[in-house]
Amino acid sequence: MAEYSPPTTEQEFQVNFAQLKPRMNRTEAMLESSRCLFCFDAPCIQACPSGIDIPQFIRQINTGNVTGAARTIYEANYFGNACGKVCPTEVLCEGACVYNLQDVKPIEIGRLQSFATRAQMDSGEALFGPGTPTGRRVAVIGAGPAGISCACELRALGHEVDVFEAKAQPSGLTVYGVAPYKITNEETLAEMAYLQGQFGYTVHYNAPIASRADVQKLEADYDAVFLGIGLGSTSTLGLPGEDRVGCVGAVEFIEQLRQQHHAVAVGRRVVVLGGGNTAMDAASESARMGAEHVTLAYRRSKSDMGAYDFEYDLAKGVGVEGLFNVAPVEITGNGKVEGVRFVRTATTGGQVQPVPGSEFVVPCDMVIKATGQSKQTVFLGLIEGLQLDAKGRIILDSRTGQTTNPRYFAAGDAGNGGAEVVNAATEAKVTARGIHEYLMSLK
């Protein structure tokens, strides 16, 4: 059933992971932007968490004012190019396009957005710059969409910003956690370089903030701290055999794939556990890496899956097979993964129940767990007075992003429990305004 051969070179990898939303050329952008109706109080704007004035930037593209279009986009969202490619536009802006109601293909807003921002990045011309220095300093923990957006906005407001990133590269999920057919590393990093070049914040790489002493140092050196720490590693399922070789977390698998491309080893028969978008990504990626058989196993029915329909279709399109109403009970094998023992499930009154005596084994040599990420509760415990809710999310003021420790602010996955890049970028921008308010009120 394998549709893809295992890629052995970077070129083959690029073929297997061809971009879903390739860059538009000028003709394409002209044709597509011409179709926009310029709706009043446009539904696409309402559907965009960052509230980009979409009809405006599309019209700007259409009149040859591509720089103006990029400005419109970046004014609302610093991850303009990335969001154009990684956003679930099918359910956000494009899903809201009025053309859908006419059974006409909606405007390709995401690709147009990337067209404009990419052209701007390529030009290298700065659109914004740092504001008048205020003398205040902010530490940003995490160089993901939240951290970088917050840093940009704080610099625009004139504050000094140091970003501390545990990993070697910026942009977090966008370079470590998004499927490679959605965006390339080069493209992500180019946007990061473009932003840093404009705003001039400092990023300290391989600089994890991990101890009480680290935290205290930040508190001593900075007027405020922004937590853009996202989520942690894949949570464990507590299954027997989960520690066998070949049983990996989806987050870790995707991260490795994004960094090492074709050098990543993928099993011949892969079982992916989970029903969310990350599960779809992991399954689709395994197939594109040349796995002969990829099974997506979910404990409820297909319609109960949390993944967007188009993500499931994407996985199905590359040959992934769905296995529903099954729960894993054991990872079998002798040192190495040899299969997953499932039990069939029945859902009654919303509760998933195993069906006794229905156990069976799906043979495989790799298991990918896309079953949720842990919260960074241990690290957050290092910060005095920081309260979390029952689900481990940081409690914060939705207007300012301020946490229960007044010097700490947070946004993105650590606050919302896990959402899109566009949510993190937007919330962080709002939070930067909250930090500004706080800093300017300091005597």
Place this chain on the structure above:
Amino acid sequence: MPDLSINFAGIKSPNPFWLASAPPTNSGYQVMKAFDAGWGGAVWKTLGVPVVNVSSRYGGVNYRDKRLIGFNNIELISDRPLSDNLREIEEVKKRFPHHAVIASLMVQSRQEWHDIVRASQDAGADGLELNFGCPHGMCERGMGSAVGQEPNVLRTIVEWVMEVATVPVIVKLTPNISDITEPALAARQGGANAISLINTIQSIVGVDLDQFSPYPIVDGQGTNGGYCGPAVKPIALNMVKNCAQHPGVQLPISGIGGIENWRDAVEHILLGASSVQVCTAAMHFGFGIIREMTSGLEQYMREKGFQTINDMVGRALPNVKHWEELNLHYKVTASINEQKCIGCQLCYTACEDGAHQAIRLNEGTRVPEIIDENCVGCNLCSLVCPVEECITMERRDDGTRHETWQQRTLAGNIPSEFEDERAGGRHHWVPEPAAALGKEKHKTLPGKARQFETVPASPQIVSE
């Protein structure tokens, strides 16, 4: 089976589609290729005095994603030797005896006109078209539109031509004039057999924003050119109609201007043209468009039961009236089909900003609502609506009353002051000016994160 052939002022042609005098008819090669493809006739690129051309020569008007909705040129008449053109005309006629070959001519003196008319007839031209239209280059030398704008001169030259002409003579009129019927009448008085219109409109199609020069650019500079293409059709149709309706003109009309498909051609014909000439479309898409044109025309004739082109000529003219002859009691108002509405609200903003504030938005739906009592039936909303048949104009009067401004005037029943009950403004609803303030502040803040207070929740990444 409809008969597409025509007899235009004595010039016979298998169908009414002729190539206009222009680059596509510059050579025997092109005209033969066109006839081979199905064109009924060709007006040869104007023969005349020696000229020199510049480069570039053409400018385009693009609209959004559409190329060349307007087009202009600063090219002059044929720059090929007269003898070559005449020899090729002869060759074409030998090969296509039943197609129409019309020689377009432009010279200055009486003797030159006599010579070129005789030479063209000797070469076998089925007719002559006098080019009194070219609005650039030639007019500076006292030809083209310089003649077309002077009815007396035009008439004199037509008289010179008629002294020696043995084939039908068509006078091609320039639109660069306030009343097209004046040169049309002059052509008639001079003895012409037909008129053709419109020639190109003096124009600047655009300005290069970097070089600060009009298009087309010749070494950093430019000049006005002649405008044509789809964009000029409305102007051409009105002028064709004016000539067709004028009781003094009474000449066959060859319609020219913005004809790109069979519908455009039929519009020209319904307003009085009995042959049509095409240029820009052939330059844009090639001679192959003739297939669509003839088949479309034939299908239309079949559907409407027209046997010949003549059955159609001028059929719309009785319905083209002066404003004061229109029925003042006919009332329509807009109606929105809620099932078809896609909620773009273009009708709302158009009516708000561009018309009569007769559409409102309601909470909880994106489907706008027509405020019947404010709607004046102007049609704007239905024109901007991107969905077919979604906004329709519904008749509201009972059809029993018919009164025109003309009738009112004759009956002495017209208002003389705005306070008069019978004056329109008294019944025209307008909102208080101050109600406009604050309305343009969008619910969404352009370019800024929309609501700082509450960041809207978006679909969560679901993972177990």
